[in-house]
Amino acid sequence: MAETSASDILVRFKNVQKSYDGETLIVKDLNLDIRKGEFLTLLGPSGSGKTTSLMMLAGFETPTAGEIMLGERSLNRVPPHKRDIGMVFQNYALFPHMTxxxxxxxxxxxxxMDKTDVTERVKRALSMVQLDKFANRYPGQMSGGQQQRVALARALVFEPQLVLMDEPLGALDKQLREHMQMEIKHLHERLGVTVVYVTHDQSEALTMSDRVAVFHQGEIQQIDSPQNLYEHPRNTFVANFIGENNRLHGKLLSREGDRCTVGLENGERVEAMAIHDAAPGAPVSLSIRPERINLNVQQEQNRFSGRIREFIYLGDHVRIRLEACGNSSFIIKQPIATLDPKLSVGDVVSLGWNVEHVRALDPVAVAE
Incomplete structure (x- = not known):
């Protein structure tokens, strides 16, 4: 991707820290550039600092140190209502006594704004979220999905340059949530507004975003496109947090260029991509996605045998749990169409994967 020039940056966090007690940093030295027109998601578990970062940008929290810039101006002393930022919350925050x-x-x-402009803008915003017929309803007469659309329209109605969304779909059921994800994504594409979105739901982040910043313990672990985060995680936390992952523990035996050989605890050897900068003899953690593993195929560089322990049927695919590579919960994902119907629990099968699909990352405690 081309280097981003300063004029393409809408928001800049410079060495931002946040502490509530003067000792523990909830956000540690955050440096983050948000590009004009992008959909950026802050993703991470509870307490990772993602919501606090959003609230500092909105003006509801003040940084303990550092500076937040919107365009050319510092926001540190600008009150929330003067920041030209739209906000959508999980609880909608609509006024119940107003239509x-x-x-x-x-x-x-x-x-x-004068009355004629107000009427025109409201009409446009309602049409944008397909609620033209609901102008005179009260929030209490609407479903959760409809209320969330009103909240969305209200955040966009004054045409802000930036819209912040804090877990806006968290209260909706799965089907409606997935529908609204696409609505918001398409709305963003149409309007070209910059969106900063907070969620702990990884599939939501992967579906909607141009880039995702993965937070853990107050720091960004990796900021990248959804595809790069999933296919090329930089460390074990990202590999485990995004998507499903088989993790194997071992020691680095040797390294040559971008590839390495890792010895597993049971004596087997794995050829892997050397991502973590470790010296021979040092512990590493291997990451392999379940859909990258093949059954009964001969040509892979890494071939092992495993015993089938369980089939988990999921409609379009099956998850097969095996005992393999010293791991009793080794998972393979297979599309139903390619599954051998003769396989059964207890069978010993050969399995394998290509070297580019296994990554040697930083070690983690086995007890984790």
């Missing part, structure tokens, strides 16, 4: 149209008009009236 949908009045809810949407509110941020415009606060900004002193």
């Amino acid at each position: 949908v149209a009045e809810n949407l008009a509110f941020p415009l009236k606060v900004r002193g």
Whole structure:
């Protein structure tokens, strides 16, 4: 990807820290550039610092150290309502005593816009989220999905340059959540507004984002496109947090260029991509995605045998749990169409994967 020039940056976090007690840093020395027009997701487990970072950008929290810039101006002393930022929360935060149209008009009236403009903007925003017929309804008369659309329209109605979304789909059921993910993604593509989105749901992050920043213990572990995060995780935390992952523990035996040989605890050897910079003899953790492993195929560089322990049927694919490579919960994903119907529990099978699909990463405690 081409280098981003300064004029393409909308938001810049410079050495931002946040502590609530003066001792523990919830956000540690955050440096992050958010590009104009991009959909950036902050992803991570609870307590990783993602929501705190969003709240500092919104103005509801103040950085303990460092500076947040929006365009050319520092936001550190700008109150939330003067930041030109739209906000969508998980709980919608709609005014129950106001109709949908009045809810949407509110941020415009606060900004002193005249009546004709307000009416026109509200109409446009309602049409954008396909709620034209709901202008005179009250939030209490609408479903969760409809209320979330109103919240979305209200965040966009004053045409801010930046919209922040904090777990906005968390309260919706799975089907509606997936539908709304696509709605928001398409809306973003149409409007070209910059979106910063917070979630702990990895599939949501992968589906919607241009880039994802993975947070852990107050620091960004990796910021990348969804595909790169999934296929090329830089460390064990990212490999385990994004998607499903088989993890094997071993020692680095030798390294040549970008490849290495790892000895597993049971004596088997694996050829892998050398991502973690370890010296021979040092512990490493291997990461292999379940869908990258093949059964009964001859040509891979890494071939082992395993005993089938369980089949887990999931409609379009089957997860097969095996005892393999010293791991009793080794998972392979196979599309139903390619599964050999003669396989059964207890069978010993050969399995293998190519060297480019296994990554030698930093070691983690086996007890984890």
